[in-house]
Amino acid sequence: MDLNQILHDTLLLLHRQMEKSGIHVEHHLETVPVTVCDAGKFQQVFLNLIINAQQAMDKGGTLTISSRARDGEIEFTFADTGCGSPRNT
Numbered sequence: 001m002d003l004n005q006i007l008h009d010t011l012l013l014l015h016r017q018m019e020k021s022g023i024h025v026e027h028h029l030e031t032v033p034v035t036v037c038d039a040g041k042f043q044q045v046f047l048n049l050i051i052n053a054q055q056a057m058d059k060g061g062t063l064t065i066s067s068r069a070r071d072g073e074i075e076f077t078f079a080d081t082g083c084g085s086p087r088n089t
Contacts, residue, residue, distance in 0.1 A: 022060025
């Protein structure tokens with residue numbers, strides 16, 4: 001499976017919802033190796049991360065997603081301009 005394609009398909013599912021929320025999605029996806037995986041589980045993980053970011057940006061913002069292959073591993077990074085989680089002190 002192409003994990004970048006799974007991410008792309010997931011973003012297509014949420015495109016209108018993100019637009020309505022005022023969230024701009026930027027992605028910087030490097031070519032990553034095709035891998036054996038459960039596409040449905042990866043889509044669920046991507047979906048959860050994107051929805052969590054959306055909920056953190058209740059007034060809109062930017063979600064930046066990156067992928068890269070490094071040392072035989074595939075790495076995805078999700079960063080948003082939301083408020084973050086409160087610190088427990």
